[in-house]
Amino acid sequence: MPAASLEVRSLSAGYGPTVVLEDVSFSVPAGSRLSILGRNGMGKTTLLSSLMGLTRRYGGEIRVNGNDVAGDKSSERALKGVGLVPQTRDIFRSLTVEENLLVGIKDRPRSVIQEAYDMFPRLHERRRNLGWQLSGGEQQMLSTARTILGRPSVLLLDEPLEGLAPVICDELMAAFTRLAASGEMTILLVEQRLESALDFAESVLILERGQIVWQGSSEALRSDHSLVEHYIGVGSLH
Numbered sequence: 001m002p003a004a005s006l007e008v009r010s011l012s013a014g015y016g017p018t019v020v021l022e023d024v025s026f027s028v029p030a031g032s033r034l035s036i037l038g039r040n041g042m043g044k045t046t047l048l049s050s051l052m053g054l055t056r057r058y059g060g061e062i063r064v065n066g067n068d069v070a071g072d073k074s075s076e077r078a079l080k081g082v083g084l085v086p087q088t089r090d091i092f093r094s095l096t097v098e099e100n101l102l103v104g105i106k107d108r109p110r111s112v113i114q115e116a117y118d119m120f121p122r123l124h125e126r127r128r129n130l131g132w133q134l135s136g137g138e139q140q141m142l143s144t145a146r147t148i149l150g151r152p153s154v155l156l157l158d159e160p161l162e163g164l165a166p167v168i169c170d171e172l173m174a175a176f177t178r179l180a181a182s183g184e185m186t187i188l189l190v191e192q193r194l195e196s197a198l199d200f201a202e203s204v205l206i207l208e209r210g211q212i213v214w215q216g217s218s219e220a221l222r223s224d225h226s227l228v229e230h231y232i233g234v235g236s237l238h
């Protein structure tokens, strides 16, 4: 599936009776990159989970290439090209790396696993290791590779660098940048590290208490220190 556009209109969503996202609207052209910023607890994970169909929706539309998927279950959204790499890196801990990857290939031939190994050679070295034996960075690579093998046209990455050593972060960001450059996926990245988020994406949105408080280009945000300090925190830009 080639990259798809994403359009979100007046989305409100949450958990049970709790509304977290309120009237969220934005669009991402096919093949482009959006970073989602905001302090802890502002609704970033809830936004990605809602795009994947994992929260309760109170209203609004989610259009993938113009088709509204907001009423679809998450499994249906996955078939329509939405792929989430969750913050929890939910790999199967008692399966090997290779078995985990096989789960992600959907109906593609087994040989496509090589795509994951090309992307992350470390996974090839660890292919017979069990999920629980992997480091945090390797788990992130596996979780990402498994989702990517399903060829999503809209890829949602939730804080992929969290808790990882700088050298691993660089390796992952390089892989995400290569993916983005391939033009095969539209990518949304939730990331606390401002520099990484701005380097990665052309455009940015900032969430505060479940609402979008700023949207614009990465360059505009980078050059406006007062905006960054107001919404994200002092000293975020170096």
Ligand SMILES: Nc1ncnc2c1ncn2[C@@H]1O[C@H](COP(=O)(O)OP(=O)(O)OP(=O)(O)O)[C@@H](O)[C@H]1O
Binding pocket: 015, 018, 020, 038, 039, 040, 041, 042, 043, 044, 045, 046, 047
């Ligand atoms: N399963 C849940 N049930 C009820 N409320 C939840 C649930 N998950 C998150 N929340 C609440 O929704 C709000 C937004 O949380 P969310 O995890 O989306 O924020 P976030 O911006 O991703 O934060 P962080 O950067 O810490 O991951 C918070 O007030 C949080 O307590």
